Amino acid sequence: MxxxxxxxxxxxxxxxxxxxxxxxxxxxxxxxxxxVNRVLKEIREGISQGEVKEISYxxxxxxxxxxxxxxxxPKLHKVINATGVVLHTNLGRAPLSARAIExxxxxxxxxxxxEYDLQxxxxxxxxxxxxxxxxxxxxxEDVCIVNNNAGAVLLVLSALAKGKEVIVSRGELIEIGGxxxxxxxxxxxxxxxxxxxxxxxxxxxxxxxxISENTGLLLKVxxxxxxxxxxxxxxxxxxxxxxxxxxxxxxxxDLGSGSFIDVRNLxxxxxxxxxxxxxxxxDVVSFSGDKLLGASQAGIILxxxxxxxxxxxxxxxxxxxxxxxxxxxxEATLTCYLDKELVFKEIPVxxxxxxxxxxxxxxxxxxxxxxxxxKFEGKAFLVEDEAEVGGGALxxxxxxxxxxxxxxxxxxxxxxxxxxxxxxxxxxxRIKEDRYLLDMLTVFxxxxxxxxxxxxxx
Ligand SMILES: *Cc1c(COP(=O)(O)O)cnc(C)c1O
Numbered sequence: 001m002x003x004x005x006x007x008x009x010x011x012x013x014x015x016x017x018x019x020x021x022x023x024x025x026x027x028x029x030x031x032x033x034x035x036v037n038r039v040l041k042e043i044r045e046g047i048s049q050g051e052v053k054e055i056s057y058x059x060x061x062x063x064x065x066x067x068x069x070x071x072x073x074p075k076l077h078k079v080i081n082a083t084g085v086v087l088h089t090n091l092g093r094a095p096l097s098a099r100a101i102e103x104x105x106x107x108x109x110x111x112x113x114x115e116y117d118l119q120x121x122x123x124x125x126x127x128x129x130x131x132x133x134x135x136x137x138x139x140x141e142d143v144c145i146v147n148n149n150a151g152a153v154l155l156v157l158s159a160l161a162k163g164k165e166v167i168v169s170r171g172e173l174i175e176i177g178g179x180x181x182x183x184x185x186x187x188x189x190x191x192x193x194x195x196x197x198x199x200x201x202x203x204x205x206x207x208x209x210x211i212s213e214n215t216g217l218l219l220k221v222x223x224x225x226x227x228x229x230x231x232x233x234x235x236x237x238x239x240x241x242x243x244x245x246x247x248x249x250x251x252x253x254d255l256g257s258g259s260f261i262d263v264r265n266l267x268x269x270x271x272x273x274x275x276x277x278x279x280x281x282x283d284v285v286s287f288s289g290d291k292l293l294g295a296s297q298a299g300i301i302l303x304x305x306x307x308x309x310x311x312x313x314x315x316x317x318x319x320x321x322x323x324x325x326x327x328x329x330x331e332a333t334l335t336c337y338l339d340k341e342l343v344f345k346e347i348p349v350x351x352x353x354x355x356x357x358x359x360x361x362x363x364x365x366x367x368x369x370x371x372x373x374x375k376f377e378g379k380a381f382l383v384e385d386e387a388e389v390g391g392g393a394l395x396x397x398x399x400x401x402x403x404x405x406x407x408x409x410x411x412x413x414x415x416x417x418x419x420x421x422x423x424x425x426x427x428x429x430r431i432k433e434d435r436y437l438l439d440m441l442t443v444f445x446x447x448x449x450x451x452x453x454x455x456x457x458x
Contacts, residue, residue: 004047007055011036014064023068035068073424080447082429084401084439086352087257087291087391089177091428094290094391095348097336100329107328114324129327133334134302137260138275142308144301145330146320150180152286152299153254157189157217159314160250160284160307164216165194169202169235171228172221176256176392182221191216200232204239211247218244220282224256224392237272241281250283250307257393258287258300260337266354268397274302283307289326291391294349295333296326352442353389357400363440363448364402370452378408378455385432387441403437406455419458425450 014020014036015029024032039060046052081091096104107114117124125131131143146152157166166186173195175181186193194215196206207218218240228234237253244251258274277285284307289298299320301311311317336342344354364382371380383405386398406429408416413436420427420436427450429438438451 001047001050004052004055005044008040008043009055009057009060011040013057014061017061020061020064020068023065024072027072031071032064032068035064035071038067039063079426079428080450081442082427082438082440082451084385084387084399084403084430084437084441085390086349086387086399086442087389087393088442089391093297094294096296096329097294097333097346097348099336099346100295100332103328103332104325107324112324112328114327126321127327129331130334133331133338134300137334137337138278138302140278140302142303142305142312144308144312144317145322145327146299146301146317147322148297149254149256149258149286149288149299150178150185151316151320152301153182154185154189155299155314155316155320156252156284156286156301156311157186157191157219158316159311160252161189161191161216163190164192165210165212165214166191166217166219167194167196167207167210167215168219168221169197169206170195171197171199171202171232171234172219172223174221174223174225176224200228200230202234204235204243207235207240207243211243211249215247215249218249218251220251220253222254222256223395225395227396236280237277237282238280244283245281250304251281252284252286252303253277253282255285255287257291257293257391258285259292259393261292261340261343261350263292263394263397268394271394278302284311288391289330292349292389292393293333294343294347296329298322298326298330348444353399355441357402360402360440363443363445364404366445367404367438367440367443367448367451370448371455374452374456376452376455378406380404380406380455383435383437385437385439387439399441401439401441403439406436406438408458411458416458420454423450423454423457425454427451427454 015032020032043052079091081088087093115124115126127145130145134140134143146155173182183193194210196202196210220237220240241251255277259271260274262273263271274285274287284301284303286299286301289295289300333347336346344350368380383403385401385403387401389397406416413431413434416436417429417431420429429436
């Protein structure tokens with residue numbers, strides 16, 4: 001045993017190894033030291049337990065290489081979404097368009113006129129690049145952009161209703177995950193929640209009866225991730241607007257996803273668009289940038305100047321400020337909406353949602369063909385199924401899709417899933433009725449070779 005310990009190469013030998021240094025590619029030597037230490041620790045343990053009988057530098061070097069590659073890999077990286085959920089919160093929600101990425105690259109790689117007015121040669125307004133497009137697209141009087149829609153809700157409530165009552169239907173007291181609950185956000189903002197109606201039914205007179213001199217806001221919240229079905233009724237935006245006008249109380253709608261496109265175009269069931277909500281006369285509306293809009297994470301607040309000015313002046317607005325990268329992506333994405341055809345062609349979310357069944361089938365067949373060509377030893381076959389939009393958008397909408405179901409001898413569907421998740425480019429599929437499925441609706445064409453390689457490897 002002593003002999004074996006003595007044979008363990010010195011750390012320095014690895015640190016001077018040109019192959020390993022090349023692999024390091026200019027990254028801090030820390031990573032190589034860490035990899036060597038981990039491998040040597042393991043080998044010492046192996047010796048003490050009598051499992052290691054031989055020491056070879058070359059074998060150890062291979063191990064160091066493996067560990068080093070793993071350590072050098074960024075912890076945040078690409079995965080392939082084969083879950084069929086288009087807006088998957090755990091997988092980064094909306095993928096960005098090529099145009100948006102180009103804009104991010106330009107703005108990020110050097111200085112920009114983020115807050116600089118080039119004409120005047122002095123400080124300019126941070127959000128002017130997206131304000132004009134949003135006004136153009138929606139007809140809103142004024143615009144405020146914050147970090148995300150949760151922040152937008154907190155800011156609007158704080159700025160317009162602190163210390164005052166906010167009337168909201170019991171059917172809309174939502175939780176959207178990540179512990180974002182309307183009553184909690186309300187408490188945090190200093191506004192007082194006044195819930196009216198019941199879970200399934202809320203009438204206009206419920207709101208009207210609750211109005212007092214201390215009412216600050218009428219709030220409508222989009223029930224993003226569920227629907228109350230059956231014996232139900234809720235108050236429409238325009239009815240609420242009318243009531244607000246009568247009593248001089250502003251109306252705010254948290255639209256959640258907030259689409260600019262009428263989803264009936266895709267054969268989906270009706271959802272109000274941002275434009276429609278504004279047209280109905282709400283004073284303020286907010287929604288996310290990275291749900292159906294298909295842009296970067298942001299909370300977009302639109303509405304009447306009178307209220308938007310209060311919102312913009314609130315100190316929380318500064319605390320929820322968005323970054324230049326977000327603004328670059330938002331501008332590029334919003335620009336597409338000036339031409340609907342561009343939306344479906346260029347914005348990945350809409351591109352995925354508007355695929356025909358045939359297009360999805362083509363991707364599935366391509367995957368199957370490649371697997372056959374490369375002599376995949378497992379079984380792979382076509383399955384028809386249903387995918388979903390996700391991200392708290394269109395909760396009941398099912399999207400017809402094609403999946404490739406995979407079976408590998410000696411592996412359970414959970415084991416296949418686990419192995420696919422641990423690939424260099426991890427593939428996230430879904431398991432349904434004990435079958436491992438790769439939903440081709442959310443897989444991009446250029447990702448198919450990675451899936452093929454992954455399946456051959458497992
Ligand atoms: C998604 C959602 C939010 C939160 O938006 P984020 O951009 O995720 O912060 C708030 N309200 C509703 C109704 C939502 O659907």
